[in-house]
Amino acid sequence: MPPASGNKKKSSGRGDEKLFLTIVLALAAIAGLGSWFAAGALKRHDDARVIAPDESRRLENFSLIDSAGRRVTREDVRGKILAVSFLFTSCSLTCPEVSKRMAEIQSLTATDDDVRLLSLTVDPRTDTPPVLAKWGARFGADTNRWRLLTGDKAQLLWLVGTSFLATETNNPFNSMPGNFAGTERIAVVDKRGNVHAFFDGLRVGTPAAVAAEIEKLRGE
Amino acid sequence: MKTELLLCGLLLAVAGCKPAASTPPADPPPTKLILIPTTYIVRGIIQQIPPDLRHVTIKHEKIPGYMAAMTMDFSVRDTNALAGFAPGDEISCTLVVTADDDWIENLKRTGKIGGIAGSPGWHAVEAELSIGDTLPDYEFTSETGRTVKFSDFRGRAVAFTFFFTSCPLPEYCPRMNKNFSEAQKNLLADTNAPTNWQMLSISFDSAFDQPQILASYAGIYRGANVDRWLFAVASTNTLASLAPKVDLNFWRENGSISHNLRTVVLDGSGKISKQFDGNDWTPEQLADAIRAAAKIR
Secondary structure (H helix, E strand, O other): OOOOOOOOOOOOOOOOHHHHHHHHHHHHHHHHHHHHEEEEEEOOOOOOOEEOOOOOOOOOOOOEEEEEOOEEHHHHHHHOEEEEEEEEOOOOHHHHHHHHHHHHHHHHHHOOOEEEEEEEEEOOOOOOHHHHHHHHHHHHOOOEEEEEOOOHHHHHHHHHHHHHHHHHOOOEOOHHHHHHHOOOOEEEEEEOOEEEEEEOEEEHHHHHHHHHHHHHHHHH | OOOHHHHHHHHHHHOOOOOOOOOOOOOHHHHHHOOOEEEEEEEEEEEEEOOOOOOOEEEEOEEEEEOOOOEEEEEEEEEEOOOOOOOOOEEEEEEEOOOOOOEEEEEEEOOOOHHHOOOHHHHHHHHOOOOOOOOOOOEEEEEOOEEEHHHHHHHHHEEEEEEEEOOOOOOOOHHHHHHHHHHHHOOOOOOOOOOOOOEEEEEOOOOOOOOHHHHHHHHHHOOOOOOOOOEEEEEHHHHHHHHHHOOOEEEEOOOOEEOOOOOEEEOOOOEEEEEEEOOOOOOOHHHHHHHHHHHOO
16 A cells, blocks of 8 residues: 555645645544544444354356456356355455455465455456456465455346345435445355354454354354 | 157158258168267256256257257256356257267356346346446545536547545555556656546545545545546445446455456447556556547547
């Protein structure tokens, strides 16, 4: 992340410099406060509880491309327990937080060969394999266990909407394709491909809760 | 199904609908003819995909030389062949018939995407414009408080991007405006550069980004040269219509606005000439895209 750029201090050369400076400072303060507030609000410290799927959902078949340019289908993760998250790399607030949780889940399950992680982009035009590779590297993704997936937009949105997320209605200020609700969630899929539960990807307790849930699933 | 199909094939082969080429069979026709794999083009609509992914039910048109229009199951050899397909999809494929087996391959979507069409997000896929498409006209409120619209700049290349003034992270909105600033300098310093171009930075945040705030913020990046670069704010309704066309996503989240990055260059006639996705592009690339787009008035 580049440092807050120095060009902010450049004056406009207009007459009303005092007012201008005040507004610049106010804006800087708002931006600073905003990020502080956002960072504070984003981490939720209360219990990471299990969120049941809104309806019976299962992992549909898919054919996507991972960050290394490899074709990945459902066949490649058959019989594995999955932790699945959603992202787009231009997302400045929630997605990095959720990816941190995924990284923790990755290390908590590092020795479990029956566990894989998937992250699906909802912005495939931006998130090409090299862009996803950069994102993965930022969070220390082991790309053989944690596959960051992109591909055909229609298929990605269909997969997210059919297998995982509900649609948020009545929000005119949601122009995420499909108006998906709960993109900050991490889904746990059992070995038979059923979506077992969701966890809030912003809660600090989520990685441990996901690992515990995986352990429970393994016992079943 | 397989025996039916085979029988069907045999009958048609005997009837000479699809004779297997030059060498006339010496033995009784049916068995010999079918030894040569025959392929047919099948067009239809997927009705059902069973979970095993080894079959697909297709309501198909007449298969010339082979079968009348009907709904039936076809085998699939590669289980990945059905990935991404759903009931309702209009498809074409190749039907391969040999002596003892038949299957489909080369499955392709040809039209309406049925399953996906009904799914959330389909409108966003359908609405997306491509290079060469005309972007409909949209109105914004500019930093001077006046209405500004894309069509005000016909005859000029128009580069626009999206931001909001309280965007907290330097590599997102500020990066966009910084790149615009550098591209502006690049073009103004180049005596051979065209002069028919315009930049427009469009804010998501109609609740906060009032004209005075936009004007002050603009000064940070634009300096004193206000001729070629306007800052404006879009209403939520305008954004709702414009966003899917340029594959822009945004929503309010935790007291801020989350969004992806889209930068678009229109030519002088209002057609999309170039799009920059994300933040991994340079001011020089933008300046060059503006030079190219300005050639078309």
